[in-house]
Amino acid sequence: MSLRLTNTLTGRIENFTPLSPNEVTIYCCGVTVYDLCHLGHARSYISWDVLHRYLIWQGNKVTFIQNFTDIDDKILNRAYKENCAMSEVSERNIAEFHSDMNALGILPPTRMPRATKCLHEIVSMISELEKKGAAYSIEGDVYFSVMKHRNYGKLSGRKLSEQQHNVEGRVTKKEEARKQNPFDFALWKGAKDGEPSFNSPWGHGRPGWHIECSAMVLKELGETIDIHLGGSDLIFPHHENEIAQSEVATGKKLAQFWLHNGMVNVEGQKMSKSLGNFTTIRALLEKGVSAMALRLFVLQAHYRKPLDFTEESLGAASSGWKRLNTALNLGFVYSKTLDWPNLNSSTQNVLNQKESTTGDSFSEIRQRFIDVLNDDLNTSAALAILFEIARPLKSLTNKLEQGEFKPIQGIENTNMHKRWETLVELASVLGLKAEKDAKELIRSTNDIDQTLISEAIEKRRQAKMTKDFTKADQIRQELKKQGIELIDKPGGVTDWIKS
Ligand SMILES: [Zn+2]
Numbered sequence: 001m002s003l004r005l006t007n008t009l010t011g012r013i014e015n016f017t018p019l020s021p022n023e024v025t026i027y028c029c030g031v032t033v034y035d036l037c038h039l040g041h042a043r044s045y046i047s048w049d050v051l052h053r054y055l056i057w058q059g060n061k062v063t064f065i066q067n068f069t070d071i072d073d074k075i076l077n078r079a080y081k082e083n084c085a086m087s088e089v090s091e092r093n094i095a096e097f098h099s100d101m102n103a104l105g106i107l108p109p110t111r112m113p114r115a116t117k118c119l120h121e122i123v124s125m126i127s128e129l130e131k132k133g134a135a136y137s138i139e140g141d142v143y144f145s146v147m148k149h150r151n152y153g154k155l156s157g158r159k160l161s162e163q164q165h166n167v168e169g170r171v172t173k174k175e176e177a178r179k180q181n182p183f184d185f186a187l188w189k190g191a192k193d194g195e196p197s198f199n200s201p202w203g204h205g206r207p208g209w210h211i212e213c214s215a216m217v218l219k220e221l222g223e224t225i226d227i228h229l230g231g232s233d234l235i236f237p238h239h240e241n242e243i244a245q246s247e248v249a250t251g252k253k254l255a256q257f258w259l260h261n262g263m264v265n266v267e268g269q270k271m272s273k274s275l276g277n278f279t280t281i282r283a284l285l286e287k288g289v290s291a292m293a294l295r296l297f298v299l300q301a302h303y304r305k306p307l308d309f310t311e312e313s314l315g316a317a318s319s320g321w322k323r324l325n326t327a328l329n330l331g332f333v334y335s336k337t338l339d340w341p342n343l344n345s346s347t348q349n350v351l352n353q354k355e356s357t358t359g360d361s362f363s364e365i366r367q368r369f370i371d372v373l374n375d376d377l378n379t380s381a382a383l384a385i386l387f388e389i390a391r392p393l394k395s396l397t398n399k400l401e402q403g404e405f406k407p408i409q410g411i412e413n414t415n416m417h418k419r420w421e422t423l424v425e426l427a428s429v430l431g432l433k434a435e436k437d438a439k440e441l442i443r444s445t446n447d448i449d450q451t452l453i454s455e456a457i458e459k460r461r462q463a464k465m466t467k468d469f470t471k472a473d474q475i476r477q478e479l480k481k482q483g484i485e486l487i488d489k490p491g492g493v494t495d496w497i498k499s
Contacts, residue, residue, distance in 0.1 A: 003058070003374045005227075006304060008235065008258040009155055013376055016257060018226045024055050024062045025221045027255070028229040029213060029238070030112065032069040033093035034078045036280040037100050039309060040231065040264045040271060046295050047261045047303035047377075048229050049106045049431050054373050056107075057429050065220045066109040067213060068094055070116050071206050076195060086196050090114075100281045103291045105431045113216045115207060116198075121215040122207045123200050125249050126187045134248045138178045140190025140203045146183040149244035155258060156236035185241055187211050210241040217246065217254065228255035232262055232304075262306045271309070279309070289314065292435045293321035299379035299430055320387070321435075326397045327390035328427060328434035331420040362422040365389060369426050382430060389423045392416075453484060457494045460486075 003016045018024045028048055031041060055062045070090040079086045094114075101108070115122070126142055129135040134148035146152045146160060153159050160183060176182065186208035191197035197204040217225060223246075230239060239258065246254040263270065266277040285291060297317035301307045365385060372381035396416060411417055427433065456475050463471040476486055479496070487495045 001371060001374050004376055005257055005259060006376050008260050018060065019224065019256065022060050024060045024227065025225040026052070026062060026064045026227045026229060027213070027217050027221060027225055028064065028066040028109070029234055030067040030069065031097060032072045032074055033090040033097065034072065034074040035093060036096055036282050038271070038281065039279045039284070042104060042281050042294060043264050043298050043307050044231050044261045045101060045106050046104060046298045046431070050299065050379055050429070051377060052107050053429050053431055054377070063221060064109040065216065066112050067216050068112055068114045069209065069212065070094070070114045071196070072209065103285055104281065104295060105291060105433065111220060113220060115212040118212060118215055118219060119198050119207070121219045122211050125211060125215045125218065125245065127201060128249045129187065129245065132248060135187055136180065137202050140205055141178070141186060142188035142202050143179055143184040144187050144241065144245060146181055146244060149248050152244050153240065155243055156240050158236060185210060185237065187245070210238055211245060213242050214246040214249070218250065223250040223252040225255050227257045227259060229259050232260040235260060261303045265306055265308045267310050268308060290318065290321060290435055292325065292432055293318040295431055296321045296324070296383065299383055302380065303377055324386060324390055324427070324432065325435050327393045327420070328424060328432070330393055330397055331417065331424065362418060366422065366426070379430060386423065386427055386430070386432070389419060389426070393420060393423070453479065453496055457486065457496070461492065461494065
């Protein structure tokens with residue numbers, strides 16, 4: 001089975017074949033750089049990062065272009081509030097963007113063009129549209145005439161005649177009077193006093209929002225690309241307008257596939273600044289949420305579906321990640337430090353146990369992993385496969401957590417080692433990698449003060465005897481914060497494990 005993706009353009013799941021064999025061209029709509037990235041961005045870029053990684057892993061050469069919108073009303077408003085230049089706001093937020101994406105382990109795009117650096121291409125595309133009679137200028141503003149695109153509305157499924165009614169009221173009277181059709185949109189905006197502006201055949205001004213993506217696609221990737229990516233909130237009007245501009249200007253189809261990710265809800269509500277449930281990536285990471293746990297959380301849902309963010313679901317993803325992370329760290333411990341859990345004979349047996357299939361024992365599971373990702377990037381099924389691979393490593397990770405290490409010869413020839421290698425490879429396709437370095441893991445295990453834990457367990461036992469369950473629970477919670485999980489056993493004995 002080859003890769004199948006849901007194409008918003010047709011509303012169907014279709015076989016994906018790049019225009020040039022094994023070479024994939026992708027354009028992804030980037031951020032407007034006026035503020036820090038939020039959870040919606042994390043969701044979007046983590047999802048597309050898996051597509052990017054998967055295509056590379058499957059042997060394709062991927063050219064991935066993602067833009068920065070660095071001229072926009074939002075950036076200008078922010079600069080005005082902060083009493084600084086627009087470029088200061090955008091430079092700062094571009095640096096913050098890179099830092100957040102780096103923390104989330106997103107593969108850097110091939111190139112990241114900026115609107116202010118593509119003015120030549122933007123102006124020449126507008127001129128081309130004007131030449132073709134699809135653009136008209138009024139007092140320094142230039143508009144695209146939607147009636148000039150035969151299929152306007154083909155992506156969003158909206159019809160111009162049906163939309164007439166809705167659009168009124170959103171447009172200022174002055175703008176409305178100028179436009180030939182209420183859906184016509186600005187390609188170029190005449191300069192306003194005190195705003196940065198650039199020279200053009202229509203006088204000083206700046207580009208409208210939609211045109212930059214069309215101009216960048218053409219400049220960076222050519223007339224027709226394989227995949228265009230973005231959030232589902234961009235389908236209309238942004239992507240619809242991109243299609244109209246590009247296809248009228250070049251006479252060619254803009255993109256073979258349009259992929260859109262679903263939105264993020266917080267505790268069942270749409271995430272928005274006005275609702276006060278707005279979470280930035282930075283705030284989450286500073287709170288101590290692991291970037292990899294966030295990744296795992298995002299990938300548990302299908303990219304097209306809405307993602308419901310709750311403290312509880314993030315907590316569950318964090319526990320899942322902890323288990324996977326320990327397994328991913330395993331091989332680094334023995335290969336890097338040449339220290340190995342103090343193996344008894346039963347562990348030796350585990351190491352040499354027969355896998356379910358013979359020969360390349362992991363080819364079957366690897367194929368299943370490929371199959372689920374080929375099925376419109378079913379990342380949640382792919383995650384389940386990672387946990388399935390990690391499960392038999394548990395007996396070794398237990399040893400690791402006990403902190404007893406001894407060198408072992410010939411470890412790389414064991415099935416367990418091959419299992420670990422498979423786990424690391426497939427996890428990296430989802431962008432998941434061991435988060436702690438092995439030495440740190442060993443140190444943190446050795447750092448546990450066993451006497452303090454025993455004392456706490458004793459205090460809790462006494463509290464329970466006097467029926468002070470609040471106190472008993474407090475002690476349990478305190479230990480939990482330090483990563484110690486208590487296990488009550490029959491006969492009043494309490495054991496503990498490092499969670
Ligand atoms: Zn765009």
